[in-house]
Amino acid sequence: MxxxxxxxxxxxxxxxxxxxxxxxxxxxxxxxxxxxxxxxxxxxxxxxxxxxxxxxxxxxxxxxxxxxxxxxxxxxxxxxxxxxxxxxxxxxxxxxxxxxxxxxxxxxxxxxxxxxxxxxxxxxxxxxxxxxxxxxxxxxxxxxxxxxxxxxxxxxxxxxxxxxxxATDLTRSPQQPLDGLADRPFLLHISRMAPTKNIAALLDLAAAWPEQRIVLAGATSPYSTEVQQQVAARALGNVVIRLDISEAQKAWLYAHCTGFLFPSLAEGFGLPPIEAMHFGKPVFLSRLTSLPEVGGDVAHYFDRFDGAQMRSVVEAGLAADRQPGRAAAIAAHARGFxxxxxxxxxxxxxxxxxxx
Structure with a gap:
C-alpha cells in the first residue's frame, strides 16, 4: 500500500x-x-x-x-x-x-x-x-x-x-440580462470597486463623454456607496451601477458590452480583463504594474487618466477592433490563461x- x-x-x-x-x-x-x-x-x-x-x-x-x-x-x-x-x-x-x-x-x-x-x-x-x-x-x-x-x-x-x-471562460455559461441595460450600447467595468481600481478616472471619462453609457459592476461596500454619491453629485446620468451581480449576470454583461475598461492603479494580475477577452471584447487598461504583462499587445492602454484623453483612446481602440480577425485574436490571447x-x-x- x-x-x-x-x-x-x-x-x-x-x-x-x-x-x-x-x-x-x-x-x-x-x-x-x-x-x-x-x-x-x-x-x-x-x-x-x-x-x-x-x-x-x-x-x-x-x-x-x-x-x-x-x-x-x-x-x-x-x-x-x-x-x-x-x-x-x-x-x-x-x-x-x-x-x-x-x-x-x-x-x-x-x-x-x-x-x-x-x-x-x-x-x-x-x-x-x-x-x-x-x-x-x-x-x-x-x-x-x-x-x-x-x-x-x-x-x-x-x-x-x-x-x-x-481566467474563467464564461462564453458558454448561462446568461441573465440586467434590467434597463439592453436598450443601448454600454462600456463595462467589473471589479471589487476599491479606490485602487481608479473608479475616479472612469467618472471623469463619463463626464467627458456624456452620450456614452458606462456600467460599473462590483460588490456592495462603503466605497461603492461613495461612488454612488459621487455619480449623483456630478449628475452623471450615463453611469449605471450594478452591485452584487450573479455569475449569469456577469456573463451577460461581458457578452453585451462594446468594450471593457480597467484603468487600475495597482494589480497583481487582473482577472476581469481576461474574462472580457474570452468574449473577443476590446479591453482598455492602464500601463501600471502587471496589466501590460497580462493584456499583451491585444489590449489598448491609457497613458493618462484625464477624461478627454481616455475617450480618445477608447474611440480609437473600438474602431481598430472592428477590423476582421481582431475579436478572434483577442479571444485567442485569453485562452492562454x-x-x-x-x-x-x-x-x-x-x-x-x-x-x-
Missing amino acids: TTLQHIGLGLGRIRHWHDGLGEFSRQLTLALAQQAPRLREEHGIRFHVHLPRAYHGEFGDAVGYLDTHTTQRWLHLRTQRFALWHTFHQHNRLRAPLGTQRRIETVHDLNFLHTKSGTKLARYRERMRDRLAHADATIAITHHVAGDIERELGPLRTAPQVIHNG SWQRCADAHIALYCRLLAR
Missing part, C-alpha cells in the same frame, strides 16, 4: 468567491480537485482544503476538508501530519499546522508599496519578508510581482516561481518539493 503524502491547500477564512482572491482560490482548488483521484492513485497524494466549515463539500469528495479557527493565527495543531502546505494568498494569516515539512506561499501583489507609507509601510514589508523567509517555495502570479518580491523583499531562499492565473494549465504548474511544483 502506498503511503499517503498529505497536502494542505490553505484558502484561509474566505468569506465569498466574488473577488479576485475568491475566484483564484475557487478555480484553482476546483482544477486541483479534478485531478485528485489520479494524483492519489499515481503519487499517493491526498489534498485537504482548509477553509470555513460553511464551504466544506464545495470541491467534491475526492479531497478532505479542514476547518479554520482564529487561534490558528498563532498555533495550528492537527493529528494529521502534512508533507506540504500551500498558503494560497498573502492575506491568509492562518499558520500551517505544526510539524508541516514543506511550505509554499503564493503572493498576488505587493500593493502595500502603493498604499502605505512610513512606519506602516516598513511594518508590512517586514511582515511579508518574514513570511517568505520560512517558505520552501514562493509563487508569484506574474513576472511583475516576482520582480517586486526580489527587489523589495529579497534575497529569498529560492527565487519566486511565476505561475500565471487562469487556463486554470488547468495553472493547476498543472502547481502540481509539478508540489511533486518537486515532495521529492526532496
